[in-house]
Amino acid sequence: IEGKRARRFVDLSTVGSHMAVRIHDLLAKRNIVQLDSPVSGGVGGAEKGTLAVMVSGPRIDFEAVKSALDVIGRVFFIGEKPGSAQTMKLANNLLSATAIVATSEAVVMGVKSGLDPNVMIDVINAGSGMNTASRDKFPRSxxxxxxxxxxxxGLMVKDVRLCLEEAKALGLSMEVAEAVGRLWEVVIREMGPESDFTSAIKPIEKAAGVMVGEAKGGHAAK
Structure with missing residues (x-):
């Protein structure tokens, strides 16, 4: 990085806290402030300007760019510690990744026993099991x-891997996260990195011998 015009670097990507710290340290040598700003909300959130924007960095620099970030969504100041916004993003995406595969397993179990998946999702969304997968991803996709x-x-698997790496670096044992990670490794192996992450249900369906979501409910796969 050459020249003196750049004073702040706003990074919207998800790279993990360790990489964010490395970027921070390299930019600091050039007197450039890093504002780590990963986002959540997907393509729809980006199009509607409703992303969750998580920012870490010096508070004074955050205030200087907040009005620009407000355009793309709801902005949260996580803290001044380099990489803290990345940790927040990984925690968020772990929950999202868990919701998809856990809901997929639950619905596949119901379909295997003869339940209508449409009714299942209606009940789940009216009860204590409601989550982002049942509320948004199942009805829509x-x-x-x-x-x-x-x-x-591929992006979801990348985020889950980064989360597990962060947990390991912190000396944490996250058994649920590790199980979720194993499921997503199956998904990327069978469906490929370019597949939509809602395809996570397909390997679960395949293992159970059912298909979820046809007009009259699921049926045994042939």
């Missing part, structure tokens, strides 16, 4: 079997 929610499997 899984039940109609369009698998077009707009986020790639």
């Amino acid at each position: 899984i039940l109609p079997r369009t698998f077009d929610f707009g986020f790639a499997t």
